[in-house]
Amino acid sequence: xxxxxxxxxxxxxxxxxxxxxxxxxxxxxxxxxxxxxxxxxxxxxxxxxxxxxxxxxxxxxxxxxxxxxxxxxxxxxxxxxxxxxxxxxxxxxxxxxxxxxxxxxxxxxxxxxxxxxxxxxxxxxxxxxxxxxxxxxxxxxxxxxxxxxxxxxxxxxxxxxxxxxxxxxxxxxxxxxxxxxxxxxxxxxxxxxxxxxxxxxxxxxxxxxxxxxxxxxxxxxxxxxxxxxxxxxxxxxxxxxxxxxxxxxxxxxxxxxxxxxxxxxxxxxxxxxxxxxxxxxxxxxxxxxxxxxxxxxxxxxxxxxxxxxxxxxxxxxxxxxxxxxxxxxxxxxxxxxxxxxxxxxxxxxxxxxxxxxxxxxxxxxxxxxxxxxxxxxxxxxxxxxxxxxxxxxxxxxxxxxxxxxxxxxxxxxxxxxxxxxxxxxxxxxxxxxxxxxxxxxxxxxxxxxxxxxxxxxxxxxxxxxxxxxxxxxxxxxxxxxxxxxxxxxxxxxxxxxxxxxxxx
RNA sequence: GGGAGCGUAGCUCAAUUGGCAGAGCAAUGGACUCUUAAUCCAUAGGUUGUGGGUUCGAUUCCCUCCGCUCUCACCA
Numbered sequence: 001x002x003x004x005x006x007x008x009x010x011x012x013x014x015x016x017x018x019x020x021x022x023x024x025x026x027x028x029x030x031x032x033x034x035x036x037x038x039x040x041x042x043x044x045x046x047x048x049x050x051x052x053x054x055x056x057x058x059x060x061x062x063x064x065x066x067x068x069x070x071x072x073x074x075x076x077x078x079x080x081x082x083x084x085x086x087x088x089x090x091x092x093x094x095x096x097x098x099x100x101x102x103x104x105x106x107x108x109x110x111x112x113x114x115x116x117x118x119x120x121x122x123x124x125x126x127x128x129x130x131x132x133x134x135x136x137x138x139x140x141x142x143x144x145x146x147x148x149x150x151x152x153x154x155x156x157x158x159x160x161x162x163x164x165x166x167x168x169x170x171x172x173x174x175x176x177x178x179x180x181x182x183x184x185x186x187x188x189x190x191x192x193x194x195x196x197x198x199x200x201x202x203x204x205x206x207x208x209x210x211x212x213x214x215x216x217x218x219x220x221x222x223x224x225x226x227x228x229x230x231x232x233x234x235x236x237x238x239x240x241x242x243x244x245x246x247x248x249x250x251x252x253x254x255x256x257x258x259x260x261x262x263x264x265x266x267x268x269x270x271x272x273x274x275x276x277x278x279x280x281x282x283x284x285x286x287x288x289x290x291x292x293x294x295x296x297x298x299x300x301x302x303x304x305x306x307x308x309x310x311x312x313x314x315x316x317x318x319x320x321x322x323x324x325x326x327x328x329x330x331x332x333x334x335x336x337x338x339x340x341x342x343x344x345x346x347x348x349x350x351x352x353x354x355x356x357x358x359x360x361x362x363x364x365x366x367x368x369x370x371x372x373x374x375x376x377x378x379x380x381x382x383x384x385x386x387x388x389x390x391x392x393x394x395x396x397x398x399x400x401x402x403x404x405x406x407x408x409x410x411x412x413x414x415x416x417x418x419x420x421x422x423x424x425x426x427x428x429x430x431x432x433x434x435x436x437x438x439x440x441x442x443x444x445x446x447x448x449x450x451x452x453x454x455x456x457x458x459x460x461x462x463x464x465x466x467x468x469x470x471x472x473x474x475x476x477x478x479x480x481x482x483x484x485x486x487x488x489x490x491x492x493x494x495x496x497x498x499x500x501x502x503x504x
Numbered sequence: 505g506g507g508a509g510c511g512u513a514g515c516u517c518a519a520u521u522g523g524c525a526g527a528g529c530a531a532u533g534g535a536c537u538c539u540u541a542a543u544c545c546a547u548a549g550g551u552u553g554u555g556g557g558u559u560c561g562a563u564u565c566c567c568u569c570c571g572c573u574c575u576c577a578c579c580a
Contacts, residue, residue, distance in 0.1 A: 500572095
């Protein structure tokens with residue numbers, strides 16, 4: 001540790017452990033050695049013998065070898081109990097001087113956090129705990145830094161995110177959260193795979209901004225000397241694949257959006273997008289109900305979960321709520337005709353918003369204004385799973401127009417605990433209409449809007465070759481993981497959330 | 505960027521109206537061959553985030569800056 005910013009105390013603790021590593025070497029053990037191959041797993045042993053009595057074990061004396069991190073250490077000078085943790089769980093180890101003979105000092109130079117390998121026989125201690133009595137005790141890796149406080153664990157929020165490895169060691173429940181997230185992703189893949197969807201990987205570096213309303217990160221390719229954008233969505237590439245005949249296709253991967261960080265936003269986040277030829281947005285809603293309720297059941301064991309004190313019931317079917325209807329319920333003074341009048345809507349919501357937000361309203365048309373009223377008046381109240389339907393076409397540049405009412409799109413969003421979890425629609429496969437929508441986006445960008453899409457000529461060309469009628473959807477995997485793990489912040493379900501670089 | 509809060513030993517936290525900066529864990533030395541946050545004795549560990557101000561005296565009150573958390577905005 002050559003860091004100048006370290007305190008004298010840190011240096012002292014580090015030096016002590018480094019010195020002990022040297023003592024390991026004197027005893028013939030490499031403090032960073034390799035080659036010990038445990039035959040068994042601590043947690044498996046504990047489970048296998050959970051109901052075995054002391055006499056039974058005394059008679060059979062089953063032998064095992066395990067390796068793991070020392071997470072508890074109680075020394076008695078000539079004997080010690082320590083607790084070993086490996087990927088399967090924990091097991092207590094008993095080390096005795098008279099058994100280890102000449103190597104007895106090894107337990108004296110073991111610290112919390114070290115990795116050791118142990119061979120021994122199983123017995124029950126006087127207090128009844130299943131314990132492996134060491135016949136061999138081998139230091140494997142010296143931890144040169146001490147773990148966090150053993151009782152309270154690591155509490156500093158920043159340190160937990162920045163040094164996630166310590167968080168995982170110190171707060172065992174954190175590992176459960178991430179295992180559950182992994183189980184969720186595995187379930188999503190399985191769900192789609194069994195329905196004939198093909199998983200693909202499309203570019204993350206785009207030369208155009210497309211597929212969502214967001215500001216991109218910019219990067220640069222040296223050899224080609226071109227600017228590239230980290231993708232904000234894979235949407236247009238996936239639909240090109242539907243054009244190409246991959247009629248059911250999905251991708252689970254990262255999107256990058258250059259925006260603020262909050263408990264619900266990380267600049268890189270995981271999105272599932274899936275597309276299904278010959279499906280409508282209504283089919284997608286049905287599939288979403290099946291997928292998410294199935295995920296809840298698989299991952300939590302129940303269709304009813306508790307999220308931050310609220311009970312969420314995933315049992316389908318979920319209500320379909322047209323946006324205009326929802327807004328009229330929330331703002332009873334508005335008439336049917338008012339909903340098509342941008343100025344009337346502005347007058348309704350404007351005074352309730354802070355100045356910083358109000359000035360963004362001026363350029364918005366009636367569809368976008370309706371969405372603003374929805375976001376403020378309705379969204380936070382949608383606690384139970386709810387599909388909001390009949391989105392204005394104005395804010396849905398990639399979605400198919402409704403046949404009867406061209407001002408609305410065949411689109412829905414799924415809300416749970418006031419958050420958008422998924423967004424799906426019948427895809428716009430009319431290249432002429434799509435052209436016009438892109439042009440409107442370009443025009444908006446020219447007027448100064450920042451979160452608009454570029455005109456994608458190749459995508460238009462693809463549509464001109466013919467895309468079958470298709471339903472598509474995007475689902476925020478992190479946000480769903482939050483719900484299913486009862487996590488208050490998106491940072492709790494992302495192993496390494498974006499942080500400012502550490503000041504040195 | 506706005507607002508609120510926080511910053512004390514390696515970790516988790518105390519410190520009365522502004523009056524000598526403390527505890528537990530971890531560490532070091534010692535005792536202890538059945539512990540479960542082991543126990544007991546002893547030791548060491550601090551520029552109270554930074555810089556300034558008020559005061560006889562500041563962890564405490566005021567200001568600057570830095571960092572973090574929450575929140576609003578941006579954004580799904």
